[in-house]
Amino acid sequence: MSELPLRAQLASVLGRSAASLSRATGRGDGSVIGGRVALKVEPDLLAKLAQGRRLALVSATNGKTTTTRLIAQALRELGEVATNEYGANMPTGHITALSDNKSAINGVLEVDEKYLPQVLKATSPAFVVLMNLSRDQMDRASEINLLAKKWRTALSQSNTHVIANADDPLVAWAGLGAPNATWVSAGQRWKEDAWCCPECGGHLKRDQDPYWECPECGLSRPETAWAVDNDSDTLIAPGGQQIKLRLNLPGDANRSNAAIAAATAAGYGLHPERTVERLREISSVAGRYTSVVTMGVEVRLLLAKNPAGWLESFAVLDPPRVPVILAVNAQIPDGKDTSWLWDVDYRVLRGRRVFVMGERRTDLALRLETDEVPFEVADRVDEILGRLKAERPDITKVDVIANYTAFQQIRTAYGRVQ
Structure with a gap:
């Protein structure tokens, strides 16, 4: 990572000091206040902190924190990882995460769905990881179809490599806007927000789960390179390699998260068998499943x-x-x-x-x-x-x-x- 300009260095130091004070006084973990202080000094600090790094941005309605933790756990095989794996998922939290580990070349940032286009533009990540979209906090969040459109537009204007869940039509449609993509069959238990085609509004045909297509415009589920078989607790990697997951996190949702994490770690050059070994070490995430x-x-x-x-x-x-x-x-x-x-x-x-x-x-x-x-x-x-x-x-x-x-x-x- 390149040396930060003096103003950015000062902003980073002041942000870390504010975060430390917040923790010392019991007001919180300091992720948000540290980022706010730093941004007051250097508004472009996030972009500067991201330079020279190989970042993965992780966004979804559900599972962001867990998947961020899983990817970070896998990438520690390569050395230090800058990450906000405990959930401060807006730019202030990203600044704190990157400031706290300036020497880490690799980084994994959980990103709030609404902030993804902004953070994507600022950080120019190597990977964007997309898992699912469903209704959430409707009193202050936009409709998910509009959110998917913003994702698609932002991805079409970047050179990032998308790793996405092909089984969620909204996520797939957004990811199809990117120039490069790796598709994962990660499943979609909740389908009530994905019956209509995000491209034309037609009714999606879902006769054989997980496959879906739109009879009106032809939009269909992308061909996948990775998959998870929940019945046999197996990750299926490219080439048909099958790896037993045996995670210490429960349920189909976490098998899905693990499949996405393994596909992302492979983008960094890690073998899926070693990745799965490291994922088994996680039994809780920020209190979840504890x-x-x-x-x-x-x-x-x-x-x-x-x-x-x-x-x-x-x-x-x-x-x-x-x-x-x-x-x-x-x-x-x-x-x-x-x-x-x-x-x-x-x-x-x-x-x-x-x-x-x-x-x-x-x-x-x-x-x-x-x-x-x-x-x-x-x-x-x-x-x-x-x-x-x-x-x-x-x-x-x-x-x-x-x-x-x-x-x-x-x-x-x-x-x-x-």
């Missing part, structure tokens, strides 16, 4: 921010004998509009002990009542555990599904488990 033991009960934390995320969380729940706690807030990071709750099918929870909590628990309770799912209301996880232990002294496990700020509140109560 289990903590309290009051003699294992509490597993699952993050779900939107309908697609809740569907994936339901898929990894333990058997029905294990109770589940659902927690929903509607703060700014969550989006204040909770109408998305009505897009989730909660009937899968019938026959299971269900508790609801969070600032918008009454919204969630009404939704469960409509789906005829019995529930109990509570304020805290420990309160629920006390109730359960009094009734079932032998209980050993509980699952928690929470949206973003509710998840962070619960995680903080247990010491911000990683």
